[in-house]
Amino acid sequence: MKFAIAVFSPAHAPSSRRALRYAEAVLAGGHEIARLFFYQDGVHSASANLVVPQDELDVAGQWRAFIQANQLDAVVCIAAALRRGVLDEAEANRYQRPAVNLPAPWELSGLGQLHEAAQLADRLVCFGGD
Amino acid sequence: MATLHVIAHSPFGDERLRSCLRLLGADDAVLLCGDAVYALRPGAAPHQQLQQANLADRLFALDEDLQARAIENPLATAVDYPGFVALSLHYDKVNSWL
Numbered sequence: 661m662k663f664a665i666a667v668f669s670p671a672h673a674p675s676s677r678r679a680l681r682y683a684e685a686v687l688a689g690g691h692e693i694a695r696l697f698f699y700q701d702g703v704h705s706a707s708a709n710l711v712v713p714q715d716e717l718d719v720a721g722q723w724r725a726f727i728q729a730n731q732l733d734a735v736v737c738i739a740a741a742l743r744r745g746v747l748d749e750a751e752a753n754r755y756q757r758p759a760v761n762l763p764a765p766w767e768l769s770g771l772g773q774l775h776e777a778a779q780l781a782d783r784l785v786c787f788g789g790d
Numbered sequence: 791m792a793t794l795h796v797i798a799h800s801p802f803g804d805e806r807l808r809s810c811l812r813l814l815g816a817d818d819a820v821l822l823c824g825d826a827v828y829a830l831r832p833g834a835a836p837h838q839q840l841q842q843a844n845l846a847d848r849l850f851a852l853d854e855d856l857q858a859r860a861i862e863n864p865l866a867t868a869v870d871y872p873g874f875v876a877l878s879l880h881y882d883k884v885n886s887w888l
Binding site: 663675685686691782787 | 796797798799800823824825826852870871872874875876878879883884886887888
């Protein structure tokens, strides 16, 4: 079965970690992830500039490793990202901002990608909250 | 269409749980995770609401969140992450109360 997973919370929220554990269980169960979509405060999970204390779980780092290891399609909502200062090189250049904090494997795109993922997948599962 | 309702917010902070129980269809199920598992602590109003809803085998809770909060719970069926995935497939849709 195909899953689309949408994350609405930042990396320091328990629900971002829960979404990651769920995504791992989806793949471990032999299913497919059609797309990961990071929306609203979820875009912070994609920032390369997060510095997590050594005794805490680096959920953003684990997301990046998980996406790279499984070559997943990980889309970050561009409107939500811009207003939160999460920029790839093209957007940093376009708006003349001094820093880039959205490297690969993440990809900035529009909300249409969430809609398409919902159509492609058998289940859309959203994660937010505490 | 049978729906799995996922609630992750504390039942003491807002009306999500109460609204969900009011709207719940006859074939729908509820999965509590994160701070929402506090609804399973006996003696408080949310626990009474869950008892009155009489969900029987349609009430689930994420096991790691029960353990993290030391909640003993005879009311809900505890599930792990593979169980959560299986529930997502068992029901036609997953509705998260974001």
